[in-house]
Amino acid sequence: MSELHLIWRNLVRRKLRFALTLFAIFIAFLIFGVLGGVRTALQSGVDLMADNRLVTVNKINFTQPLPISYLNKVRAIDGVQVASHSGWFGAYVRDSRNVIVAFAIEPESYLQVYGDEIRLDPAQREAFLRNRQGMIAGEALAKAQGWKLGDRIPVQSNIFSRSDGSTTWEMVVEGIFRGKEESSDTRRMYFHYDYLNESRAIGKDFTGIIVFNTVNPARNETIARQIDALFANSFYETQTDTAKAFNKAFIAQLGNIAMIITSVVSAAFFTILLIVGNTMMLAIRERTTEIAVMKTLGFRSERIFRMVLAESMFLSLLGGLLGIAAALMAVAGLHKALAGVLPDLSLGPAVIAQALAIMLALGLVTGLLPAFAAMRLNIVTALGRN
Amino acid sequence: MTKLFELHDVAKRFQRGKESITIFDGLSLGIEEGDFVAIMGPSGSGKTTLLNLLGGVDQPSAGEIRFAGSRIDSLSETGLAAWRAANVGFIFQFYNLMPMLSAERNVELPLLLTSLSRARRRQSVEAALKLVGLEDRARHLPKELSGGQQQRVAIARAVVSDPKLLLCDEPTGDLDRATADEILKMLSLLNNEFGKTIVMVTHDPEAAKYAKRVLHLDKGRFAGEELAA
Ligand SMILES: Nc1ncnc2c1ncn2[C@@H]1O[C@H](COP(=O)(O)OP(=O)(O)O)[C@@H](O)[C@H]1O
Ligand SMILES: [Mg+2]
Numbered sequence A: 001m002s003e004l005h006l007i008w009r010n011l012v013r014r015k016l017r018f019a020l021t022l023f024a025i026f027i028a029f030l031i032f033g034v035l036g037g038v039r040t041a042l043q044s045g046v047d048l049m050a051d052n053r054l055v056t057v058n059k060i061n062f063t064q065p066l067p068i069s070y071l072n073k074v075r076a077i078d079g080v081q082v083a084s085h086s087g088w089f090g091a092y093v094r095d096s097r098n099v100i101v102a103f104a105i106e107p108e109s110y111l112q113v114y115g116d117e118i119r120l121d122p123a124q125r126e127a128f129l130r131n132r133q134g135m136i137a138g139e140a141l142a143k144a145q146g147w148k149l150g151d152r153i154p155v156q157s158n159i160f161s162r163s164d165g166s167t168t169w170e171m172v173v174e175g176i177f178r179g180k181e182e183s184s185d186t187r188r189m190y191f192h193y194d195y196l197n198e199s200r201a202i203g204k205d206f207t208g209i210i211v212f213n214t215v216n217p218a219r220n221e222t223i224a225r226q227i228d229a230l231f232a233n234s235f236y237e238t239q240t241d242t243a244k245a246f247n248k249a250f251i252a253q254l255g256n257i258a259m260i261i262t263s264v265v266s267a268a269f270f271t272i273l274l275i276v277g278n279t280m281m282l283a284i285r286e287r288t289t290e291i292a293v294m295k296t297l298g299f300r301s302e303r304i305f306r307m308v309l310a311e312s313m314f315l316s317l318l319g320g321l322l323g324i325a326a327a328l329m330a331v332a333g334l335h336k337a338l339a340g341v342l343p344d345l346s347l348g349p350a351v352i353a354q355a356l357a358i359m360l361a362l363g364l365v366t367g368l369l370p371a372f373a374a375m376r377l378n379i380v381t382a383l384g385r386n
Numbered sequence B: 001m002t003k004l005f006e007l008h009d010v011a012k013r014f015q016r017g018k019e020s021i022t023i024f025d026g027l028s029l030g031i032e033e034g035d036f037v038a039i040m041g042p043s044g045s046g047k048t049t050l051l052n053l054l055g056g057v058d059q060p061s062a063g064e065i066r067f068a069g070s071r072i073d074s075l076s077e078t079g080l081a082a083w084r085a086a087n088v089g090f091i092f093q094f095y096n097l098m099p100m101l102s103a104e105r106n107v108e109l110p111l112l113l114t115s116l117s118r119a120r121r122r123q124s125v126e127a128a129l130k131l132v133g134l135e136d137r138a139r140h141l142p143k144e145l146s147g148g149q150q151q152r153v154a155i156a157r158a159v160v161s162d163p164k165l166l167l168c169d170e171p172t173g174d175l176d177r178a179t180a181d182e183i184l185k186m187l188s189l190l191n192n193e194f195g196k197t198i199v200m201v202t203h204d205p206e207a208a209k210y211a212k213r214v215l216h217l218d219k220g221r222f223a224g225e226e227l228a229a
Helices: A002-009 A015-047 A070-075 A105-112 A124-132 A141-145 A193-199 A217-230 A241-254 A257-285 A286-296 A300-339 A349-376 A380-386 B047-054 B077-087 B101-115 B117-133 B148-159 B176-194
Strands: A053-059 A081-086 A091-093 A102-105 A134-138 A153-157 A170-176 A189-192 A209-214 A240-242 B003-016 B019-032 B036-040 B062-067 B088-091 B164-167 B197-202 B213-218 B222-226
Touching: A002 A300, A002 B077, A002 B101, A015 A300, A015 A349, A053 A217, A053 A241, A070 A081, A070 A209, A081 A105, A091 A240, A102 A193, A102 A240, A102 A349, A105 A124, A105 A189, A105 A209, A124 A170, A134 A141, A170 A189, A170 A193, A170 B062, A170 B148, A193 B019, A209 A217, A217 A240, A217 B164, A240 A241, A241 A300, A257 A286, A257 A300, A257 A349, A286 A380, A286 B077, A286 B088, A300 A349, A300 B077, A380 B047, B003 B047, B019 B047, B019 B197, B036 B047, B036 B148, B036 B176, B047 B164, B047 B197, B077 B117, B101 B117, B101 B148, B148 B176, B176 B197
Parallel strands: A102 A189, A134 A170, B036 B197, B036 B213, B088 B164, B164 B197
Antiparallel strands: A053 A209, A053 A240, A081 A102, A081 A209, A091 A153, A134 A189, A153 A170, B003 B019, B003 B062, B213 B222
16 A cells, blocks of 8 residues: 555545546636637737737727828838738628628738738739739638639628619639638638729728838837827827737627636636635545544654645646546537637647646645644544544 | 653643643653553543553653653654654554555555555565454455454554554443453453553453553542552
8 A cells, every 4th residue: 555545545535525526626627728728719810920010990999990091191100111901891792691701901012011921822912913803812711612713703791882882892813812820710801992992882081900010019119109199189090009919909809708718717716726625624624533543653744734735636636637638629629610710729738737737726725724734633632522 | 571661740731721620740650561551440530641641642741751761751743753653553442444445454554654665564464464363354444344343453553563562542442242352352462472561541340350450540640559360
């Protein structure tokens, strides 16, 4: 018999209680693992973004428009390298439920700013620039919609209409682009702003956001402040941020997912803390006599302390590792199912390391008090009770 | 015979709230190696307290306790734990076995405090279980054993590391007459054949008959001493 055996027998002596506690820890870490994967996926698009990219949006919020005339004013600012813009089109094809992520852009400058993220064959790029009715679609989108080069697509807008009342803009697939990484999301398309602007009935000469690269990330702050100062006190005040910050804010607006995840996970762990802490406290209390006997036999208080702590550590590591293992499987399954929505969904080493740290902390926090109680237990009073 | 235990002017007081209760004051006693002493006395007379002092689980408020010539009353908690592990086997009224461990593992428990190899531990456990006649119950859990059997496991646990001294607090208090006699015979055997010094607290005069010496504790004093015939 080893000390480990003794710890294990203590842990599993009440089978049902052990199973329930273990299950609770298991569930908490399963949730943590899956949501941690989701959070990483939401973050990953953001982290891949260049550091010298800034975004100027309407100060009220990014869904409000900006005058297209702002673009040249931004370009005139010292330190701005390439600037472009994009506007949300609210696109669908054929069926209004077949929603498509589509932006009206100034092609040449936009492809310069996003040269890294929108990877396009040079010949296709040329064709796209030349054709005012041309559009480029991401690989994933083209595949999902069954589009091929040269296809004419009637793209409809749920925002804009033409002067003649129609809401359809016919576009030609001139290019199919890939993303920066194999896993990058490419479910979107781009087309000529001019094509939209000349024919739409409302919203003329307005765009959505202005994006630009600076010559040096160190100058981001100053340039951003300069731009926002330039448009201060106008009808369309601006808010300029790094693209990273903007995207994070964008994600935050999408239901504040990160916050929800954090609160769900915190609530789960708080509950677990109480459950496991209570289990350990009960376990030690009902073992008062046994602990006193072990001390009588000559087991030192420090050793008792260590054994109780080891027991709670063991419990949370066991439940936690099982939970993370299940999360790995769940995430692998979800990755397939959600490939379009969250292409970067995966349980990375960072989340696993965090989980391990939480397991150790959980074991420590729930074990410390009972271990201390066991260590302090006085033989005479404990045995005097019976 | 040499003195195994010498108690000199031992006092024990407990603090209960603001009140200080004196259990003994100026208690002196000598116990020789190989002796079998029964301590009798009314409930609350301090029998268990005395046994706790002898076993080094409690410390006197005043006075000296010597074991084999060295003082144990001044040892630290850690020092006492090591001393107990090396020198004392404990037997309790309610056996106090670990409920989740099999008989053999209960017996092995004190050996976790030694540096014996796994094989040597196994040998010692087997020998101890054989001594108490339970070698065929080695794998049983305490709840699968009768009271008498559990007490025999407890005796095996007490002797497995071969201590000089056995301290028994009402070892037959929870057993019927016949089973009690078995246990007492076993203690006698350990005393006579294996030279264990035994101090046993009991309120049962029949049990006390197995001892070589009977001490009556009353109001913190030894009232009179009878030598077994
Ligand atoms: N830890 C303690 N604190 C206070 N009083 C105690 C404590 N242990 C024992 N006593 C008191 O000391 C007296 C003797 O107790 P004990 O040695 O258990 O007697 P016995 O075993 O002879 O019945 C009792 O009055 C008991 O209440
Ligand atoms: Mg008593």
